[in-house]
Structure formats: C-alpha cells, structure tokens
Amino acid sequence: MVRHGSRAGEQLGLSKAEHAPMAVTAAKSSRHALGQVILLAAGLVVLTLISATSVYLVNKAREDAGSALHSMEVENEISLAQLEMRRAESAQRGFLLTQHPDFRSAFERAASHIPSSFERLKALTVDNPHHQQRLKEMIPQANQRIQQLRHSIDLALANRHDEIVEIARQEAGRDAMGQIRDLGSEMRAEEDRVFAERTASADASQSLSASITSIGSGLVVVFAGLSIFLVRRSSRARDVAEAQLRDNNLNLESTVEQRTSDLREANDEIQRFAYIVSHDLRSPLVNIMGFTSELEELRGDIFRRIADLRQPGGLPPPAEDPAAAVEPVLDEPDKQLSQDFTEALGFIKSSIAKMDRLISAILSLNREGRREFHPAAIAMRDLIENIASTVAHQAAEADAQIRVEPLPDIVSDRLAVEQIFSNLIDNALKYLKSDRPGDIAIRGRRKLGFTIFEVTDNGRGIDPKDHQRIFDLFRRAGPQDRPGQGIGLAHARTLVRRLGGTMSVSSELHTGSTFTVTLPTAWAGVDQDKQS
Structure with a gap:
C-alpha cells in the first residue's frame, strides 16, 4: 500500500511538472494581453x-474667421x-x-440706395449696442440731408x-x-478693433491646433511603435501557444471520439434497459391481472357461502351451475364488506390498466428513439389538413373549428x-372549454433558415408555473379530468429536438395556449440525439 501511494505521488509530481510551463506561459500571455x-x-x-481638442480649435478658428469677415462686411x-x-x-x-436731368436721375438712384444700405447695416450690427446707438444718430441726419x-x-x-x-450760405448741409x-x-x-481681436x-x-496636431501625431507614432512591438511579441507568444495546443490536441480527437462512443453506448444501454424493464414488467403484470380476475370470480362464491352460513339450517348443497346462482342476500355488515371488496378490486384493475398503458408508452418511446429519421420534402398544409380530417369527428363533438392557414x-x-x-392538435381539442365554441389555428412563417409554426387555441390555458412541467415525462398540469399519461408533449418535444428545432408554449389560464414549433426549413438529416 505504501509503495502504491508513493508511485501515485510520483505520478502526481510529474503531472505538475508537465503543467508548470503551460501555467507560466498562460500567466505571461495574460500579462501581455493586459498590457x-x-x-x-x-x-x-x-x-x-x-x-x-482639434475639432474644438478648428471650429473656434472658423468662428473667429467668420467674425473677422463679419467685421469686414460691416x-x-x-x-x-x-x-x-x-454720390447723392x-x-x-x-x-x-x-x-x-441725368444728374437728377443719379441723385434719385443714390437716394433710393441709402435706406436699404442703412437697413443692412442695422441687421449686421444687431448684436453691437455701440453701432446701434450710432445708427440711431446717423440715419435721421442722413434722411434730413x-x-x-x-x-x-x-x-x-x-x-x-x-x-x-x-x-x-447757411452751411447746414456741410455740418450734417x-x-x-x-x-x-x-x-x-x-x-477695426474687433477685427484685430478676432484675427x-x-x-x-x-x-494651438497645429501644435496639438503635431503633439498628437508624435504620440500616435509612439503608440504605433509600441503596438507593433507588442503585436510582434504577441505573435511569437501565439506561435508558441499554438505549438503547445497542437501538441495537446494530438490525443484530443481520439479522446473525444472515445467519449462520444461511450455516450452512444450508454444511450443504447439505457434504451435496452428501458426495453428490458418494460418487457419484464409485463410478465408479473399479466399474472397480477389473472389473479385479480380469479379473485373477482371467487368473490361471488365467498359472499354466497357467507350468506348461506347466516341462514338457519347451515349450508345448502352447491349449485350445479355457479354462473346461474343468484346474488346472495347479505346482512348490512356483510353487504358493506362486499362493496369494499368490489371497490378494492376495481382500484387494483384500474391501476393495472394504467401501468399497462405506461409500459406500452415506454416501449413506444423506446421504439421511436431507435427509429432512424429520413429527410423528405413535406407539403405542410396538406399534412396538417390530413391530420385535421382525422380528428374532424372530435372537433364536431367539441363544437370547434380547425383553421389551417397557408404554411x-x-x-x-x-x-x-x-x-x-397530431399531438398538438389532439391536445388543443382535448383541453377546449365547454362554455364557448372552440377555435384552433395553425399558421407558419420562415425566418433565417428556420420555419416557425404556431398552434393556437382558445381553450382553458396553462398556468405559467406549469409551462415547463407539461414537457416532462409522465407529468401533467391542471385538473386531471382528461384521459392521458403525460407522455405526448414530452415525446413531441424530443422529436422536435432530434430534428434540430425547439418547442415552447405561451399561455395563461382561461385565455388559451400557443405552442410554437421551430424547425429547420431544410433539415440535413443529422439526428441531434444520435449526434450527441
């Protein structure tokens, strides 16, 4: 035991020594990446x-240039x-x-230009109180002149x-x-003063913009040099890591293949186990069912004998034909005992029938799990309409309509x-409400390589807390007043997953349900469960 422990310790130490360089490389790579x-x-x-900063300075220079130009315009x-x-x-x-007369025309022309010139001047200097005050003095004098x-x-x-x-001679005009x-x-x-300031x-x-640009260009060159250095160092580190990764991946494919083979073998073993268990359960179940039938036949003889023992004179001779014997007249305690006996036998028979249905369902699921899928072109509207025609009688009894939109x-x-x-439409019919006409709609659309189908009904709905429960095997939600084993939706979701799709439900109580099935538009025939 000691020698075995020391050998294990040596192996552990060797493993640590092998992993030490990888750990150091990983630490260096992490530091390089952080840098x-x-x-x-x-x-x-x-x-x-x-x-x-450059954008701000360029905009400021543009504004200052615009202001200088504005001063020139003024x-x-x-x-x-x-x-x-x-001129006037x-x-x-x-x-x-x-x-x-040409001089008079020239005068009128000049006189007509003066008011518009002053108006433009007022508009240009609206933000300058100094100019506005001077214009208030200048315009009346110009008009007067x-x-x-x-x-x-x-x-x-x-x-x-x-x-x-x-x-x-009065010289008033010259003064004006x-x-x-x-x-x-x-x-x-x-x-001129404002122009000088703005210039x-x-x-x-x-x-300043030129200085900032020069400094920025220098920093860019520095950062570019550092980046080139770090990229080259990272490239060397990546090459080393890739070499190590190639070495580590030499046995990875074989390991993955071996694990996948183990998973497939385990999956096949589970299926075989389910088949064997379900098959072996049938034998004792048949025996229990047979003995229950014998108990039911013996019940009449037992309580008939009890009734005869209660009568004066003891037991009468047995009847030649037991089937022709009438039901014995029992006292009240014996009658209650007979009813309890009959009720217990009824419970046993119903439980046997339920167990038989569960075993049949397990065997059916097992057979479906082993079945190979084959892709084929499907006209979905024709397929759904065929399903609807097979349940037309149920729909008529439930006063429901099934609407199949273009798919x-x-x-x-x-x-x-x-x-x-078939399972979704059957469930929609099964859980309709009796106080209103049923309405079931099937619609579909394509999106990004997938086709999304929706089966919507106005039935009694599903509580949001049970949305995942209904997809579990042998689990059901809501009142158990409809026949079923809790297998259909679980089986349907498994089939959808094997076809590379998803299945979900959206529902509220008393408002109906919408089951959404998303399938690949062109399935390539790769079974997702078999693949995994």
Whole structure:
C-alpha cells in the first residue's frame, strides 16, 4: 500500500511538472494581453482627446474667421452708405450747376440706395449696442440731408436760385455731412478693433491646433511603435501557444471520439434497459391481472357461502351451475364488506390498466428513439389538413373549428412531423372549454433558415408555473379530468429536438395556449440525439 501511494505521488509530481510551463506561459500571455489592453485604452483616450481638442480649435478658428469677415462686411457697408451719401450730394451739385436731368436721375438712384444700405447695416450690427446707438444718430441726419438736397433740386426746377444760394450760405448741409462722416469713422474704428481681436484669436486657435496636431501625431507614432512591438511579441507568444495546443490536441480527437462512443453506448444501454424493464414488467403484470380476475370470480362464491352460513339450517348443497346462482342476500355488515371488496378490486384493475398503458408508452418511446429519421420534402398544409380530417369527428363533438392557414413547406422526417402536430392538435381539442365554441389555428412563417409554426387555441390555458412541467415525462398540469399519461408533449418535444428545432408554449389560464414549433426549413438529416 505504501509503495502504491508513493508511485501515485510520483505520478502526481510529474503531472505538475508537465503543467508548470503551460501555467507560466498562460500567466505571461495574460500579462501581455493586459498590457496590450492598457496600451490600446491609453492610445484611444489620447486620440480621443486630441481629436476633440482639434475639432474644438478648428471650429473656434472658423468662428473667429467668420467674425473677422463679419467685421469686414460691416466696414464695407458703412463705406457704401457714406459713398451713396456723397454720390447723392455730388449729383445734386451737378444738377444745380447744369440743370441736366441725368444728374437728377443719379441723385434719385443714390437716394433710393441709402435706406436699404442703412437697413443692412442695422441687421449686421444687431448684436453691437455701440453701432446701434450710432445708427440711431446717423440715419435721421442722413434722411434730413437727403431731404435738404431734394429741396434744393425742387427750388432749381422752380428757378428760385436766390433761395438756393441762401441755403448754401447757411452751411447746414456741410455740418450734417461732417457728423455723418464722424459717426461712420467711429463705427469703423470700433470694427477695426474687433477685427484685430478676432484675427488675433483666430491666429492663436490655428497655432494651438497645429501644435496639438503635431503633439498628437508624435504620440500616435509612439503608440504605433509600441503596438507593433507588442503585436510582434504577441505573435511569437501565439506561435508558441499554438505549438503547445497542437501538441495537446494530438490525443484530443481520439479522446473525444472515445467519449462520444461511450455516450452512444450508454444511450443504447439505457434504451435496452428501458426495453428490458418494460418487457419484464409485463410478465408479473399479466399474472397480477389473472389473479385479480380469479379473485373477482371467487368473490361471488365467498359472499354466497357467507350468506348461506347466516341462514338457519347451515349450508345448502352447491349449485350445479355457479354462473346461474343468484346474488346472495347479505346482512348490512356483510353487504358493506362486499362493496369494499368490489371497490378494492376495481382500484387494483384500474391501476393495472394504467401501468399497462405506461409500459406500452415506454416501449413506444423506446421504439421511436431507435427509429432512424429520413429527410423528405413535406407539403405542410396538406399534412396538417390530413391530420385535421382525422380528428374532424372530435372537433364536431367539441363544437370547434380547425383553421389551417397557408404554411411554408419544409424538408424533414414526415412521420416525426406528423406525430408532433397530431399531438398538438389532439391536445388543443382535448383541453377546449365547454362554455364557448372552440377555435384552433395553425399558421407558419420562415425566418433565417428556420420555419416557425404556431398552434393556437382558445381553450382553458396553462398556468405559467406549469409551462415547463407539461414537457416532462409522465407529468401533467391542471385538473386531471382528461384521459392521458403525460407522455405526448414530452415525446413531441424530443422529436422536435432530434430534428434540430425547439418547442415552447405561451399561455395563461382561461385565455388559451400557443405552442410554437421551430424547425429547420431544410433539415440535413443529422439526428441531434444520435449526434450527441
């Protein structure tokens, strides 16, 4: 015993020694992976900050450039307004000197441009109180000056030259033009100051953006170099790990094949065991059934003899034909005993019948489990309508209708699919409510290589807590007032799983149920249970 223990210890130590390099390699790989994650995270953060800062600075530079351009537009508009004023004044002087109508047209043209020019100037400087205040002073004076010039032209047309000379001597027009010129100069000076500030801000933003971009480019180069280094190191580590994995996988396929063979053998053994157990149970069950029948025959003789013993004179001679003997007249205690005896025999017979049905179901499931599936093209609507026609009598008795909507065709095992939907339609008919007409609908649709079928009824429904219970073998939910062994849904779900699909239920009490069966549209013939 000691020597055996030391050998086991040596083997254990050897196993640890073999696994030590793998553990070290795994630890190194984990550290390398963590370093790469940290580096990538840092690079992502830096790049994000650089990108966000660059975008902010570029937008700020664009805004500053736009503001500088706005200042130039304001200055241009100020100059344009003053130019139109000088044009109007020059045209008025030319008309007074020459009386030529072209000068009067030039004056009216210039005078008509002045109000729109001032309106544009007001719109451009709406956010500048300084300019708005200057415009409030400038616009009335410009309007007044235009009126004075137009009045002089009207006097000239009326040949009232003396009055024109008198107006010219008063020098009021020159004062108005001087004030307009001074106000415009103040506005231009303000715009020059703002323009200088905005230009300087734009230049600073562009310089900072260029610096940030340069720094970011340098960091990107650094991170790229580190990434290349880490990737190459990871590649070398991956090559080493792949080599170790190939070494470890040399015996993996044979091990998996051996385990799969063991599983298949165990599955076959379970099926054989179920068959043997079910078959061997039938023999004692038949004996019990036979002896129960004999007990039932003996019951009449036993209680007839009891009745005869109760009569005066003892036992009468036995009847030549026991079958012709009448039921004995018993006292009340003996009559109760006879009823109890009969009831006990009834319980025994019903239990024997139930056990016989369970054994038959187990044998049927065992045979189905061994049956090979074969894929075939199935016209689902024709198949469902054939099933509905076989239960038409039950549907008529239950005052129910079975509606089969257009269904997609599939490729699968015909017998298995027929068993699945026969069970679902039979269950839907079985559990309808008697207080309303039954309605059963079968519909289907395709999705991502699968076909989804739904069997919906308006029956009594299933409590949500029993949704999984109903798929267990020999388990039933709700009141046990319908015939059944609790096998149908379990068998149907097994068939669906073997066909590579799924089966589920959605239901509430008193609102009906919807069983959803999802099957591959084109089943390749791979039995999922056999495969596993």
